[in-house]
Amino acid sequence: MGQLNYWLLLGSFLLLLATLSSTITARLGLPLLLVFLGVGMLAGDSGPGQIQFSNYPLAFGVGNVALAVILLAGGLQTRIDSFRVALKPALSLATVGVVVSAGLAGAFAAWLLGLPWLHAMLLGAIVGSTDAAAVFAQLRYGGVRLNERVGATLEIESGANDPMAIFLVITLLSIMTGESQPDTLSMLGEFMRQFGFGAVGGLAGGWLLSRAAARFTLAESLYPLLVLGGGLMIFAAVNSAGGSGFLAIYLAGLVIGNRPLPASESVRGMMDGLAWLAQAGMFLLLGLLVTPSRLLPEIGPSLAFAAFLMFIARPIAVALCLVPLKFNRREIIFVSWVGLRGAVPIVLATFPIMAGVSGAVALFDIAFAVVLASLLVQGTLVPWMAKRCKVEVPDYPEPLARHGLRQPGRADWQIVQYRVATDAPGEHSIAHAAPHLEHGRAKPLAVLRGIRLALPRQAERLRAGDLIVLASTEDALPELGRWYGEAQNQRMAYERRFFGDFVLDGDAPLVALAELYDFPITESESGFDVAALIRSRLHRPAVVGDQIAFGNVTLIVRELERDRITRVGLKLDR
Structure with a gap:
């Protein structure tokens, strides 16, 4: 022994x-x-x-x-x-x-x-x-x-x-x-x-x-x-x-x-x-x-x-x-x-x-x-x-805690918690209605303020230090992290440098963009939207962070839903 x-x-x-x-x-x-x-x-x-x-x-x-x-x-x-x-x-x-x-x-x-x-x-x-x-x-x-x-x-x-x-x-x-x-x-x-x-x-x-x-x-x-x-x-x-x-x-x-x-x-x-x-x-x-x-x-x-x-x-x-x-x-x-x-x-x-x-x-x-x-x-x-090597993409704050929901079928939904940070985009926002809820991928359930637990509508506007509990899908976590999480100036500056100052929808018409920024496209590409152009130039499935350069303009894949490019960053070379 x-x-x-x-x-x-x-x-x-x-x-x-x-x-x-x-x-x-x-x-x-x-x-x-x-x-x-x-x-x-x-x-x-x-x-x-x-x-x-x-x-x-x-x-x-x-x-x-x-x-x-x-x-x-x-x-x-x-x-x-x-x-x-x-x-x-x-x-x-x-x-x-x-x-x-x-x-x-x-x-x-x-x-x-x-x-x-x-x-x-x-x-x-x-x-x-x-x-x-x-x-x-x-x-x-x-x-x-x-x-x-x-x-x-x-x-x-x-x-x-x-x-x-x-x-x-x-x-x-x-x-x-x-x-x-x-x-x-x-x-x-x-x-x-x-x-x-x-x-x-x-x-x-x-x-x-x-x-x-x-x-x-x-x-x-x-x-x-x-x-x-x-x-x-x-x-x-x-x-x-x-x-x-x-x-x-x-x-x-x-x-x-x-x-x-x-x-x-x-x-x-x-x-x-x-x-x-x-x-x-x-x-x-x-x-x-x-x-x-x-x-x-x-x-x-x-x-x-x-x-x-x-x-x-x-x-x-x-x-x-x-x-x-x-x-x-x-x-x-x-x-x-x-x-x-x-x-x-x-x-x-x-x-x-x-x-x-x-x-x-x-x-x-x-x-x-x-x-x-x-x-x-x-x-x-x-x-x-x-x-x-420019293979790093901007990170986002992770939830304080997460717990999967038991449900039949796909286990996409989970309960997540975030502490609202000082100067975060979500500070002072309406607790039950934020931009990331547009597609129904997240729903606030409760707000804990000090020792008082309230429904989102009762809490009205969020304050720094509030603990917000949401039901969310996995693909909404990056947006939630950026909305509620710590708004570090260095991280946000890096995100702007990486994706550029402008954000485009993936279905934005390419011709108007090419005329505005004066970059060349072929005749066959004139009917493309921005997402179609990126796919055609990559010759492979797109991931967040992929870049396509045209003269002094760079298009960067910013968000994906499955295989569909939904948002694109635009960076102008200075």
């Missing part, structure tokens, strides 16, 4: 220390996952903690379960609508992109590090895929809001590229250990089994689990446990069948998160917390495996290898995948930059050690150095790169 208490005390102390350190890293702009990894290294046998830990099978098992939880939470928060703009590029990056990155990295490792070709290609396969934990953490909690095409592509890629990396690693290990000499047909069959079983198992399992959650009446606190237990069961079952459990659990979360589900906000909230716990525990444990003194002699070549992966291999792979899909140069540069490596390469690097491959510990150390460099350099500069 005393030994159990000791390890529980030590583990909880390390977790608490890493979590509290996040306040420092947030100010410095460092990724939080880097802190967990660093605390694990300091607690190891070469640091002040002096903890002796070299149990690679345990780290492998914990890493797999933690990644499964992270992917399930990521799938729950991914909107199915984003697949219309991100599915093709994400799948291309998750398959072709991983192979190209792994091949180029392997060839460079053979030249730079003098590794045998099979060892070099194995190292390339280990570091060839991006990491879901790192990407989700940095994009969703890094203080940057990307346009939907870029953000969804990166998230779906990181959730779907593990099968290809695992397939490459296992295939190369089977050759190196002499277990088999796979031919092209058998390799293709294994690849199809990984993806096929993973996709079918995940979609079917997610549908069945969402039906079960909707059918049974449980206490609200039990629904997250139902989703977690069901998701891990899908993960284990698909793995046992020879498919990709990682792909399956991500797709299961995607299906569950986009179907009507009781207590959906409780499920997402608890799974979000569990995902953070899984990331913290996994990176702490993986940090314990590393001996810094063992890394130092090879740090130079390892960092050179990491630089090649970041600045040459990943950009080439991304360009090959995204140029045919009409991504512009800035988007390609940013997607190349956010090729974050994290727990996945470290977990994959335990495969050769457990298989008894000669020199496997050196491969593990190099992979760990790549992860450190990726989180420290790429992860830290993600917000800066988003601004430089």
